[in-house]
Amino acid sequence: MRIHLTSVFVDDQDKALRFYTEVLGFVKKTEVPLGEFRWLTVVSPEAPDGTELLLEPDVHRAVGPYKEALVADGIPAAAFAVDDVRAEYERLRGLGVRFTQEPVEMGPVTIAVLDDTCGNLIQIVHSES
Template sequence: MRIHLTSVFVDDQDKALSFYTDVLGFVKKTEVPLGEDRWLTVVSPEEPEGTELLLEPSGHPAVKPYKEALVDDGIPATSFAVDDVRAEFDRLRERGVRFTQEPLEMGPVTTAVLDDTCGNLIQIAQSA
């Protein structure tokens, strides 16, 4: 068994697609119209057949309070692995990304947390 798909709820799929591709560097994998919304996924360019991230619309009534509670408590919606958190932090900060947590070493893991501009906090993590 392996993870094939995971998702983050986004306030605006177009804005999310732009952020996740143009800023973070993912690539669009799938886009299928579904009424007002789309089945919209991105993948790592390093693993184009790997785990897909669904940019899922935040339309369900339970999503808004859930997302707000996570952000209010500083809890990331998901975590992405990077080779060097400090280098990625610098690269993304230069591109205008707002971080809520600068790189922090916690034993064998270094993390930082960013705002994805679509209602989520996202963690980047590097394991020693």
């Protein structure tokens, strides 16, 4: 069994697509109109046939309180692996990305947390193991 698809709830699919592609560097994989919204996924350019990230509209009544609670407690909605957290932190800061946690080493793991501009905190992580 493998993870095929996961999602992050976003407040604006167009804004999310721009952020996740133009800033984070993912590429659009699927875009299917579904009435007011779209089935909109992105993937890593390093694994175009890998796990897809669904940029899912946050319209369900439970999503707003859920997202607000996660952000208030500093809990990331998702984690993305990078080769060098500090280098990615500097690259993204140069693009105007706001971080809620600067890079920190925790034994064999280095993490940082950013605001995705769509109502979520996202962790970037590198593990030595």
